[in-house]
Amino acid sequence: MPRGEQMKLGVFFHPTGHHVASWRYPGVQADAGINFAHQVEIAQTAERGKLHMIFFADGVGVREARMEALSRSAQYIANFEPLMLIAALAAVTERIGLVCTASTSYNEPYHIARKFASLDHLSGGRAGWNVVTSGEDSEARNFGRELHYGHAERYQRAREFVGVVKGLWDSWDDDAFIRDTASGVFFDPEGMHTLDHHGKYFSVRGPLNVPRPPQGHPVIVQAGASEDGRAFAAEHAEIIFTNHILVDNARKYYAEVKARVAGFGRAPDHVKIMPGVSATIGATEAEAKAKHEKLQALVHPVVAREMLSTALGRIDLSGYDFDGPLPDLPMRENAGRSTRENLIDLARRENLTIRQLAMRATDARGKSVVVGTPAQVADHLEEWFTTGAADGFNVMPPYLPGAFDDFVNLVVPELQRRGLFRTEYEGKTFRENLGLARPGSRYGTPAAAE
Numbered sequence: 001m002p003r004g005e006q007m008k009l010g011v012f013f014h015p016t017g018h019h020v021a022s023w024r025y026p027g028v029q030a031d032a033g034i035n036f037a038h039q040v041e042i043a044q045t046a047e048r049g050k051l052h053m054i055f056f057a058d059g060v061g062v063r064e065a066r067m068e069a070l071s072r073s074a075q076y077i078a079n080f081e082p083l084m085l086i087a088a089l090a091a092v093t094e095r096i097g098l099v100c101t102a103s104t105s106y107n108e109p110y111h112i113a114r115k116f117a118s119l120d121h122l123s124g125g126r127a128g129w130n131v132v133t134s135g136e137d138s139e140a141r142n143f144g145r146e147l148h149y150g151h152a153e154r155y156q157r158a159r160e161f162v163g164v165v166k167g168l169w170d171s172w173d174d175d176a177f178i179r180d181t182a183s184g185v186f187f188d189p190e191g192m193h194t195l196d197h198h199g200k201y202f203s204v205r206g207p208l209n210v211p212r213p214p215q216g217h218p219v220i221v222q223a224g225a226s227e228d229g230r231a232f233a234a235e236h237a238e239i240i241f242t243n244h245i246l247v248d249n250a251r252k253y254y255a256e257v258k259a260r261v262a263g264f265g266r267a268p269d270h271v272k273i274m275p276g277v278s279a280t281i282g283a284t285e286a287e288a289k290a291k292h293e294k295l296q297a298l299v300h301p302v303v304a305r306e307m308l309s310t311a312l313g314r315i316d317l318s319g320y321d322f323d324g325p326l327p328d329l330p331m332r333e334n335a336g337r338s339t340r341e342n343l344i345d346l347a348r349r350e351n352l353t354i355r356q357l358a359m360r361a362t363d364a365r366g367k368s369v370v371v372g373t374p375a376q377v378a379d380h381l382e383e384w385f386t387t388g389a390a391d392g393f394n395v396m397p398p399y400l401p402g403a404f405d406d407f408v409n410l411v412v413p414e415l416q417r418r419g420l421f422r423t424e425y426e427g428k429t430f431r432e433n434l435g436l437a438r439p440g441s442r443y444g445t446p447a448a449a450e
Protein backbone atom coordinates (compact mmCIF):
# COMPACT_ATOMS: atom_id res chain seq x y z
CA MET A 1 0.00 0.00 0.00
CA PRO A 2 1.56 3.35 -0.98
CA ARG A 3 1.59 5.67 2.05
CA GLY A 4 -1.49 7.80 2.46
CA GLU A 5 -3.60 5.73 0.06
CA GLN A 6 -6.96 4.34 1.00
CA MET A 7 -8.13 0.87 0.10
CA LYS A 8 -9.91 0.10 -3.16
CA LEU A 9 -13.12 -1.88 -2.83
CA GLY A 10 -14.99 -3.79 -5.46
CA VAL A 11 -17.84 -6.21 -5.17
CA PHE A 12 -17.93 -9.49 -7.04
CA PHE A 13 -21.53 -10.50 -7.60
CA HIS A 14 -22.77 -13.99 -8.14
CA PRO A 15 -26.50 -13.48 -8.58
CA THR A 16 -27.65 -15.19 -5.38
CA GLY A 17 -24.30 -14.82 -3.58
CA HIS A 18 -21.00 -16.66 -3.55
CA HIS A 19 -21.91 -19.37 -1.14
CA VAL A 20 -22.94 -22.41 -3.11
CA ALA A 21 -26.13 -22.81 -1.05
CA SER A 22 -27.01 -19.11 -1.12
CA TRP A 23 -29.94 -19.62 -3.48
CA ARG A 24 -31.64 -21.61 -0.71
CA TYR A 25 -31.01 -19.06 2.06
CA PRO A 26 -33.99 -17.14 3.48
CA GLY A 27 -34.48 -13.74 1.86
CA VAL A 28 -32.46 -14.60 -1.26
CA GLN A 29 -34.17 -14.39 -4.66
CA ALA A 30 -33.67 -17.85 -6.08
CA ASP A 31 -34.13 -16.44 -9.61
CA ALA A 32 -31.61 -13.62 -9.02
CA GLY A 33 -29.62 -14.53 -12.16
CA ILE A 34 -32.40 -13.30 -14.42
CA ASN A 35 -34.00 -10.82 -12.05
CA PHE A 36 -33.04 -7.37 -13.27
CA ALA A 37 -34.72 -5.51 -10.40
CA HIS A 38 -32.47 -7.46 -8.02
CA GLN A 39 -29.38 -6.56 -10.05
CA VAL A 40 -30.33 -2.89 -10.00
CA GLU A 41 -30.80 -3.00 -6.24
CA ILE A 42 -27.38 -4.51 -5.49
CA ALA A 43 -25.58 -2.25 -7.99
CA GLN A 44 -27.15 0.83 -6.41
CA THR A 45 -26.23 -0.43 -2.93
CA ALA A 46 -22.62 -0.69 -4.09
CA GLU A 47 -22.71 2.88 -5.36
CA ARG A 48 -24.27 4.10 -2.10
CA GLY A 49 -21.28 2.48 -0.35
CA LYS A 50 -18.88 4.46 -2.67
CA LEU A 51 -17.32 1.22 -3.87
CA HIS A 52 -14.96 1.37 -6.83
CA MET A 53 -16.58 -1.29 -8.95
CA ILE A 54 -19.11 -4.00 -9.42
CA PHE A 55 -17.74 -7.12 -11.08
CA PHE A 56 -19.40 -10.04 -12.85
CA ALA A 57 -17.56 -13.23 -13.69
CA ASP A 58 -18.50 -15.39 -16.64
CA GLY A 59 -18.08 -18.69 -18.38
CA VAL A 60 -19.21 -19.48 -21.91
CA GLY A 61 -21.03 -22.67 -21.19
CA VAL A 62 -22.60 -24.79 -18.51
CA ARG A 63 -19.89 -26.51 -16.51
CA GLU A 64 -19.62 -30.24 -16.70
CA ALA A 65 -20.36 -31.98 -13.44
CA ARG A 66 -22.30 -34.96 -12.17
CA MET A 67 -25.96 -34.16 -12.74
CA GLU A 68 -26.69 -34.96 -9.10
CA ALA A 69 -24.44 -32.04 -8.07
CA LEU A 70 -25.03 -29.75 -11.05
CA SER A 71 -28.80 -29.78 -10.67
CA ARG A 72 -28.41 -28.59 -7.06
CA SER A 73 -26.28 -25.57 -7.92
CA ALA A 74 -27.02 -22.08 -9.26
CA GLN A 75 -23.39 -21.21 -10.06
CA TYR A 76 -22.98 -19.87 -13.62
CA ILE A 77 -26.35 -21.28 -14.65
CA ALA A 78 -29.44 -19.29 -15.61
CA ASN A 79 -27.92 -15.84 -15.48
CA PHE A 80 -27.53 -12.83 -17.78
CA GLU A 81 -24.66 -12.46 -20.22
CA PRO A 82 -22.59 -9.99 -18.17
CA LEU A 83 -21.73 -7.34 -20.78
CA MET A 84 -25.42 -6.97 -21.54
CA LEU A 85 -26.13 -6.77 -17.85
CA ILE A 86 -23.53 -4.10 -17.03
CA ALA A 87 -24.60 -2.04 -20.03
CA ALA A 88 -28.09 -2.00 -18.54
CA LEU A 89 -26.70 -1.23 -15.07
CA ALA A 90 -24.74 1.70 -16.53
CA ALA A 91 -28.07 3.43 -17.06
CA VAL A 92 -29.12 3.19 -13.41
CA THR A 93 -25.77 4.11 -11.79
CA GLU A 94 -23.53 7.17 -12.13
CA ARG A 95 -20.11 6.77 -10.59
CA ILE A 96 -19.28 3.14 -9.97
CA GLY A 97 -16.90 1.16 -12.21
CA LEU A 98 -18.55 -1.59 -14.31
CA VAL A 99 -16.37 -4.63 -14.86
CA CYS A 100 -17.11 -7.96 -16.44
CA THR A 101 -15.35 -10.96 -17.81
CA ALA A 102 -14.78 -11.76 -21.46
CA SER A 103 -12.67 -14.64 -22.72
CA THR A 104 -9.68 -14.25 -25.03
CA SER A 105 -10.03 -17.89 -26.05
CA TYR A 106 -13.57 -17.69 -27.37
CA ASN A 107 -13.90 -14.19 -28.81
CA GLU A 108 -12.35 -12.12 -31.55
CA PRO A 109 -10.39 -9.02 -30.48
CA TYR A 110 -12.43 -6.75 -32.75
CA HIS A 111 -15.67 -7.74 -31.00
CA ILE A 112 -14.20 -7.19 -27.56
CA ALA A 113 -12.60 -3.86 -28.45
CA ARG A 114 -15.87 -2.65 -29.89
CA LYS A 115 -18.08 -3.81 -27.03
CA PHE A 116 -15.94 -2.45 -24.19
CA ALA A 117 -15.35 0.83 -26.08
CA SER A 118 -19.12 1.14 -26.47
CA LEU A 119 -19.65 0.38 -22.78
CA ASP A 120 -17.09 3.03 -21.88
CA HIS A 121 -18.95 5.63 -23.96
CA LEU A 122 -22.38 4.76 -22.74
CA SER A 123 -21.32 4.70 -19.08
CA GLY A 124 -19.31 7.95 -19.22
CA GLY A 125 -15.92 6.23 -18.77
CA ARG A 126 -16.67 3.47 -16.26
CA ALA A 127 -15.84 0.26 -18.15
CA GLY A 128 -13.39 -2.44 -17.11
CA TRP A 129 -12.60 -5.75 -18.79
CA ASN A 130 -11.65 -8.83 -16.77
CA VAL A 131 -9.42 -10.68 -19.21
CA VAL A 132 -9.70 -14.44 -18.83
CA THR A 133 -8.38 -17.28 -20.90
CA SER A 134 -11.27 -19.62 -19.88
CA GLY A 135 -10.69 -22.90 -18.13
CA GLU A 136 -13.14 -25.55 -19.20
CA ASP A 137 -13.39 -28.08 -21.99
CA SER A 138 -17.15 -27.59 -21.74
CA GLU A 139 -16.59 -24.04 -23.03
CA ALA A 140 -14.34 -25.24 -25.88
CA ARG A 141 -17.12 -27.53 -27.09
CA ASN A 142 -19.36 -24.54 -27.75
CA PHE A 143 -16.79 -23.14 -30.16
CA GLY A 144 -15.92 -26.00 -32.47
CA ARG A 145 -13.18 -27.52 -30.31
CA GLU A 146 -13.16 -30.83 -28.46
CA LEU A 147 -10.59 -29.68 -25.90
CA HIS A 148 -9.62 -26.31 -24.46
CA TYR A 149 -6.35 -24.70 -25.60
CA GLY A 150 -3.30 -25.73 -23.55
CA HIS A 151 -2.32 -23.49 -20.64
CA ALA A 152 0.71 -21.90 -22.35
CA GLU A 153 -1.05 -21.46 -25.68
CA ARG A 154 -4.05 -19.75 -24.16
CA TYR A 155 -1.84 -17.18 -22.45
CA GLN A 156 0.11 -16.57 -25.71
CA ARG A 157 -3.17 -16.00 -27.46
CA ALA A 158 -4.32 -13.72 -24.62
CA ARG A 159 -1.20 -11.54 -24.92
CA GLU A 160 -1.67 -11.05 -28.62
CA PHE A 161 -5.42 -10.54 -28.12
CA VAL A 162 -4.98 -7.74 -25.57
CA GLY A 163 -2.34 -6.05 -27.72
CA VAL A 164 -4.79 -5.98 -30.64
CA VAL A 165 -7.65 -4.70 -28.50
CA LYS A 166 -5.54 -1.85 -27.12
CA GLY A 167 -4.40 -1.03 -30.66
CA LEU A 168 -8.00 -0.90 -31.86
CA TRP A 169 -8.97 1.39 -28.96
CA ASP A 170 -6.37 3.83 -30.33
CA SER A 171 -7.90 3.75 -33.82
CA TRP A 172 -9.02 7.35 -33.52
CA ASP A 173 -7.38 10.36 -31.96
CA ASP A 174 -9.39 11.74 -29.08
CA ASP A 175 -10.35 14.78 -31.18
CA ALA A 176 -10.78 12.98 -34.53
CA PHE A 177 -14.57 13.45 -34.74
CA ILE A 178 -14.96 17.13 -35.49
CA ARG A 179 -18.50 16.72 -36.91
CA ASP A 180 -18.31 20.13 -38.51
CA THR A 181 -21.78 20.69 -39.92
CA ALA A 182 -20.70 23.91 -41.63
CA SER A 183 -17.86 22.40 -43.67
CA GLY A 184 -19.45 18.96 -43.90
CA VAL A 185 -16.39 17.18 -42.47
CA PHE A 186 -17.41 14.47 -40.02
CA PHE A 187 -13.94 13.39 -38.95
CA ASP A 188 -10.38 14.51 -39.51
CA PRO A 189 -8.67 11.91 -41.75
CA GLU A 190 -5.37 12.56 -39.94
CA GLY A 191 -7.01 11.35 -36.74
CA MET A 192 -7.80 7.87 -38.08
CA HIS A 193 -5.28 5.04 -37.66
CA THR A 194 -5.36 1.61 -39.25
CA LEU A 195 -3.83 -1.09 -37.05
CA ASP A 196 -2.86 -3.60 -39.74
CA HIS A 197 -2.04 -6.35 -37.27
CA HIS A 198 -0.76 -9.67 -38.60
CA GLY A 199 0.19 -12.04 -35.77
CA LYS A 200 0.28 -15.71 -34.89
CA TYR A 201 -3.39 -15.90 -33.91
CA PHE A 202 -5.05 -12.81 -35.35
CA SER A 203 -5.09 -10.66 -38.45
CA VAL A 204 -6.94 -7.44 -37.82
CA ARG A 205 -6.86 -4.46 -40.10
CA GLY A 206 -8.97 -1.94 -38.19
CA PRO A 207 -9.78 0.83 -37.57
CA LEU A 208 -12.45 0.26 -34.95
CA ASN A 209 -15.85 1.72 -35.74
CA VAL A 210 -16.15 3.32 -32.29
CA PRO A 211 -14.34 6.52 -31.21
CA ARG A 212 -11.51 6.32 -28.66
CA PRO A 213 -13.05 5.44 -25.27
CA PRO A 214 -13.46 8.25 -22.69
CA GLN A 215 -10.90 6.47 -20.48
CA GLY A 216 -8.52 6.06 -23.42
CA HIS A 217 -8.56 2.35 -22.64
CA PRO A 218 -11.11 0.71 -20.37
CA VAL A 219 -9.44 -0.60 -17.20
CA ILE A 220 -7.77 -4.00 -17.64
CA VAL A 221 -8.48 -6.51 -14.89
CA GLN A 222 -6.94 -9.95 -14.60
CA ALA A 223 -6.69 -12.95 -12.29
CA GLY A 224 -4.19 -15.70 -12.74
CA ALA A 225 -1.53 -16.96 -10.41
CA SER A 226 0.42 -19.40 -12.57
CA GLU A 227 3.78 -18.32 -13.95
CA ASP A 228 2.17 -17.29 -17.26
CA GLY A 229 -0.76 -15.71 -15.43
CA ARG A 230 1.52 -13.55 -13.29
CA ALA A 231 3.62 -12.48 -16.26
CA PHE A 232 0.47 -11.52 -18.14
CA ALA A 233 -0.89 -9.61 -15.14
CA ALA A 234 2.40 -7.78 -14.62
CA GLU A 235 2.46 -6.65 -18.24
CA HIS A 236 -1.18 -5.69 -18.74
CA ALA A 237 -3.36 -5.68 -15.62
CA GLU A 238 -4.36 -2.55 -13.75
CA ILE A 239 -6.41 -4.50 -11.22
CA ILE A 240 -5.41 -8.03 -10.24
CA PHE A 241 -7.88 -10.33 -8.50
CA THR A 242 -6.36 -13.00 -6.32
CA ASN A 243 -7.76 -15.80 -4.25
CA HIS A 244 -5.37 -16.09 -1.34
CA ILE A 245 -6.74 -17.59 1.84
CA LEU A 246 -3.65 -17.09 3.98
CA VAL A 247 -2.24 -13.63 4.54
CA ASP A 248 1.43 -14.64 4.33
CA ASN A 249 0.86 -16.23 0.89
CA ALA A 250 -0.92 -13.05 -0.17
CA ARG A 251 2.02 -10.92 0.98
CA LYS A 252 4.52 -13.03 -0.95
CA TYR A 253 2.39 -12.81 -4.08
CA TYR A 254 1.93 -9.04 -3.64
CA ALA A 255 5.67 -8.37 -3.35
CA GLU A 256 6.51 -10.66 -6.23
CA VAL A 257 3.94 -9.26 -8.65
CA LYS A 258 4.71 -5.62 -7.80
CA ALA A 259 8.38 -6.33 -8.56
CA ARG A 260 7.41 -7.90 -11.89
CA VAL A 261 5.25 -4.89 -12.74
CA ALA A 262 8.29 -2.67 -12.23
CA GLY A 263 10.22 -5.06 -14.49
CA PHE A 264 7.85 -4.12 -17.33
CA GLY A 265 8.67 -0.43 -16.73
CA ARG A 266 5.30 0.19 -15.09
CA ALA A 267 4.71 1.99 -11.78
CA PRO A 268 3.88 -0.66 -9.16
CA ASP A 269 1.10 1.44 -7.64
CA HIS A 270 -0.64 1.64 -11.02
CA VAL A 271 -1.60 -1.98 -10.46
CA LYS A 272 -4.10 -2.61 -7.70
CA ILE A 273 -4.00 -6.06 -6.14
CA MET A 274 -7.39 -7.04 -4.77
CA PRO A 275 -7.87 -10.42 -3.07
CA GLY A 276 -11.38 -11.82 -2.88
CA VAL A 277 -12.94 -11.91 0.58
CA SER A 278 -16.25 -13.32 1.72
CA ALA A 279 -17.73 -11.67 4.82
CA THR A 280 -20.65 -12.98 6.85
CA ILE A 281 -21.52 -10.18 9.26
CA GLY A 282 -23.53 -10.13 12.48
CA ALA A 283 -24.15 -7.61 15.26
CA THR A 284 -22.29 -10.07 17.50
CA GLU A 285 -19.79 -12.76 16.62
CA ALA A 286 -22.34 -15.38 17.71
CA GLU A 287 -24.93 -13.95 15.34
CA ALA A 288 -22.48 -13.99 12.44
CA LYS A 289 -21.50 -17.58 13.20
CA ALA A 290 -25.14 -18.63 13.38
CA LYS A 291 -25.79 -17.15 9.91
CA HIS A 292 -22.75 -18.89 8.55
CA GLU A 293 -23.70 -22.25 10.04
CA LYS A 294 -27.20 -21.90 8.63
CA LEU A 295 -25.69 -21.44 5.17
CA GLN A 296 -23.26 -24.32 5.56
CA ALA A 297 -26.07 -26.62 6.70
CA LEU A 298 -27.83 -26.02 3.38
CA VAL A 299 -24.94 -27.51 1.36
CA HIS A 300 -25.60 -30.96 -0.02
CA PRO A 301 -22.46 -33.13 0.46
CA VAL A 302 -22.48 -34.11 -3.23
CA VAL A 303 -22.35 -30.42 -4.16
CA ALA A 304 -19.51 -29.77 -1.71
CA ARG A 305 -17.46 -32.64 -3.11
CA GLU A 306 -18.05 -31.56 -6.68
CA MET A 307 -17.05 -27.97 -5.91
CA LEU A 308 -13.86 -29.11 -4.32
CA SER A 309 -13.17 -31.43 -7.21
CA THR A 310 -13.59 -28.50 -9.66
CA ALA A 311 -11.47 -26.16 -7.55
CA LEU A 312 -8.69 -28.74 -7.41
CA GLY A 313 -8.58 -28.88 -11.19
CA ARG A 314 -11.35 -31.39 -11.93
CA ILE A 315 -9.92 -34.21 -9.90
CA ASP A 316 -12.39 -37.06 -9.31
CA LEU A 317 -12.69 -37.37 -5.52
CA SER A 318 -15.45 -39.97 -5.49
CA GLY A 319 -13.03 -42.86 -4.90
CA TYR A 320 -11.61 -41.35 -1.68
CA ASP A 321 -12.95 -41.51 1.86
CA PHE A 322 -14.78 -38.17 2.30
CA ASP A 323 -13.83 -38.15 5.98
CA GLY A 324 -10.22 -39.10 5.33
CA PRO A 325 -7.22 -36.83 4.70
CA LEU A 326 -6.64 -35.13 1.35
CA PRO A 327 -4.44 -37.51 -0.67
CA ASP A 328 -1.60 -36.40 -2.94
CA LEU A 329 -3.45 -35.46 -6.07
CA PRO A 330 -2.48 -35.70 -9.71
CA MET A 331 -2.27 -32.40 -11.61
CA ARG A 332 -4.18 -32.07 -14.84
CA GLU A 333 -1.77 -30.26 -17.15
CA ASN A 334 -4.42 -27.92 -18.45
CA ALA A 335 -6.04 -26.91 -15.17
CA GLY A 336 -5.94 -23.47 -13.48
CA ARG A 337 -3.36 -23.42 -10.70
CA SER A 338 -4.03 -20.76 -8.15
CA THR A 339 -7.20 -21.88 -6.36
CA ARG A 340 -5.93 -25.45 -6.29
CA GLU A 341 -2.64 -24.54 -4.66
CA ASN A 342 -4.29 -22.32 -2.05
CA LEU A 343 -6.72 -25.06 -1.06
CA ILE A 344 -4.08 -27.79 -0.86
CA ASP A 345 -1.97 -25.48 1.29
CA LEU A 346 -4.92 -24.85 3.61
CA ALA A 347 -5.69 -28.57 3.99
CA ARG A 348 -2.09 -29.39 4.84
CA ARG A 349 -1.67 -26.54 7.33
CA GLU A 350 -4.92 -27.20 9.16
CA ASN A 351 -4.94 -30.98 8.74
CA LEU A 352 -8.38 -30.97 7.14
CA THR A 353 -10.32 -33.98 5.92
CA ILE A 354 -11.70 -33.89 2.38
CA ARG A 355 -15.15 -33.06 3.78
CA GLN A 356 -13.80 -30.20 5.91
CA LEU A 357 -11.84 -28.80 2.99
CA ALA A 358 -14.89 -29.16 0.73
CA MET A 359 -16.99 -27.20 3.22
CA ARG A 360 -14.34 -24.46 3.27
CA ALA A 361 -14.36 -24.38 -0.53
CA THR A 362 -18.15 -23.96 -0.66
CA ASP A 363 -17.90 -20.72 1.26
CA ALA A 364 -16.44 -18.49 -1.38
CA ARG A 365 -15.13 -21.03 -3.83
CA GLY A 366 -11.73 -21.04 -2.21
CA LYS A 367 -11.24 -17.38 -1.29
CA SER A 368 -10.57 -15.84 2.10
CA VAL A 369 -13.52 -15.98 4.53
CA VAL A 370 -14.36 -13.82 7.54
CA VAL A 371 -17.29 -14.41 9.86
CA GLY A 372 -17.77 -11.77 12.55
CA THR A 373 -18.83 -8.32 13.64
CA PRO A 374 -18.29 -5.24 11.44
CA ALA A 375 -15.22 -4.38 13.56
CA GLN A 376 -13.80 -7.89 13.14
CA VAL A 377 -14.30 -7.76 9.38
CA ALA A 378 -12.67 -4.31 9.29
CA ASP A 379 -9.75 -5.66 11.40
CA HIS A 380 -9.20 -8.43 8.86
CA LEU A 381 -9.22 -6.02 5.91
CA GLU A 382 -7.01 -3.54 7.77
CA GLU A 383 -4.42 -6.19 8.54
CA TRP A 384 -4.18 -7.36 4.93
CA PHE A 385 -4.17 -3.78 3.63
CA THR A 386 -1.59 -2.33 6.00
CA THR A 387 0.85 -5.24 5.94
CA GLY A 388 1.47 -5.43 2.21
CA ALA A 389 -0.97 -8.17 1.22
CA ALA A 390 -3.51 -6.04 -0.69
CA ASP A 391 -4.31 -2.64 -2.19
CA GLY A 392 -7.97 -3.35 -1.60
CA PHE A 393 -10.49 -6.15 -1.83
CA ASN A 394 -12.93 -7.80 -4.11
CA VAL A 395 -15.80 -8.31 -1.68
CA MET A 396 -17.67 -11.54 -2.35
CA PRO A 397 -20.97 -11.48 -0.44
CA PRO A 398 -21.91 -15.04 0.52
CA TYR A 399 -25.63 -14.31 -0.02
CA LEU A 400 -27.52 -11.41 -1.59
CA PRO A 401 -28.75 -8.87 -0.91
CA GLY A 402 -28.47 -9.37 2.88
CA ALA A 403 -24.74 -9.96 3.34
CA PHE A 404 -23.89 -7.08 1.01
CA ASP A 405 -26.34 -4.72 2.72
CA ASP A 406 -24.54 -5.58 5.97
CA PHE A 407 -21.17 -4.84 4.37
CA VAL A 408 -22.23 -1.45 3.02
CA ASN A 409 -24.28 -0.41 6.06
CA LEU A 410 -21.89 -1.60 8.76
CA VAL A 411 -18.37 -2.37 7.50
CA VAL A 412 -17.95 0.56 5.08
CA PRO A 413 -18.70 3.18 7.82
CA GLU A 414 -16.26 1.37 10.13
CA LEU A 415 -13.53 1.53 7.45
CA GLN A 416 -14.35 5.20 6.87
CA ARG A 417 -14.09 5.95 10.62
CA ARG A 418 -10.65 4.35 10.56
CA GLY A 419 -9.63 6.53 7.60
CA LEU A 420 -9.13 3.43 5.46
CA PHE A 421 -11.86 4.13 2.91
CA ARG A 422 -13.13 7.24 1.13
CA THR A 423 -16.44 8.95 1.89
CA GLU A 424 -17.01 10.26 -1.65
CA TYR A 425 -16.05 9.47 -5.24
CA GLU A 426 -13.04 11.55 -6.24
CA GLY A 427 -13.73 11.74 -9.97
CA LYS A 428 -16.11 10.83 -12.75
CA THR A 429 -14.43 7.97 -14.56
CA PHE A 430 -13.44 4.58 -13.17
CA ARG A 431 -9.77 5.47 -13.73
CA GLU A 432 -10.10 8.77 -11.90
CA ASN A 433 -11.70 7.00 -8.97
CA LEU A 434 -8.92 4.41 -8.90
CA GLY A 435 -6.16 7.01 -9.22
CA LEU A 436 -5.00 5.52 -12.53
CA ALA A 437 -3.69 7.68 -15.39
CA ARG A 438 -5.57 7.83 -18.69
CA PRO A 439 -3.36 5.98 -21.20
CA GLY A 440 -2.02 7.97 -24.10
CA SER A 441 -2.54 6.78 -27.66
CA ARG A 442 0.21 4.84 -29.40
CA TYR A 443 -0.22 7.38 -32.20
CA GLY A 444 0.78 10.32 -30.13
CA THR A 445 -1.83 11.64 -27.68
CA PRO A 446 0.13 11.81 -24.41
CA ALA A 447 -1.08 10.11 -21.22
CA ALA A 448 -3.09 12.42 -18.98
CA ALA A 449 -1.60 13.30 -15.61
CA GLU A 450 -3.13 11.40 -12.72
Ligand SMILES: Cc1cc2nc3c(=O)[nH]c(=O)nc-3n(C[C@H](O)[C@H](O)[C@H](O)COP(=O)(O)O)c2cc1C
Pocket residue numbers: 056057058059101130131132133134135223224225226227228229230241242243276335336337338339394
Ligand atom coordinates in the same frame (compact mmCIF):
# COMPACT_ATOMS: atom_id res chain seq x y z
C1 LIG B 1 -11.60 -13.34 -8.44
C2 LIG B 1 -11.45 -14.20 -9.66
C3 LIG B 1 -12.37 -14.09 -10.68
C4 LIG B 1 -12.27 -14.90 -11.81
N1 LIG B 1 -13.22 -14.77 -12.78
C5 LIG B 1 -13.19 -15.62 -13.83
C6 LIG B 1 -14.21 -15.59 -14.79
O1 LIG B 1 -15.13 -14.80 -14.71
N2 LIG B 1 -14.17 -16.47 -15.82
C7 LIG B 1 -13.14 -17.39 -15.98
O2 LIG B 1 -13.16 -18.13 -16.94
N3 LIG B 1 -12.15 -17.42 -15.07
C8 LIG B 1 -12.16 -16.59 -14.01
N4 LIG B 1 -11.18 -16.65 -13.06
C9 LIG B 1 -10.07 -17.59 -13.28
C10 LIG B 1 -8.84 -16.87 -13.76
O3 LIG B 1 -9.08 -16.09 -14.91
C11 LIG B 1 -7.73 -17.86 -14.06
O4 LIG B 1 -8.10 -18.69 -15.14
C12 LIG B 1 -7.45 -18.72 -12.88
O5 LIG B 1 -7.13 -17.87 -11.79
C13 LIG B 1 -6.32 -19.69 -13.17
O6 LIG B 1 -5.23 -19.00 -13.71
P1 LIG B 1 -3.78 -19.59 -13.62
O7 LIG B 1 -3.78 -20.88 -14.36
O8 LIG B 1 -2.87 -18.55 -14.26
O9 LIG B 1 -3.51 -19.74 -12.15
C14 LIG B 1 -11.22 -15.85 -11.93
C15 LIG B 1 -10.28 -15.95 -10.90
C16 LIG B 1 -10.39 -15.16 -9.76
C17 LIG B 1 -9.35 -15.31 -8.68
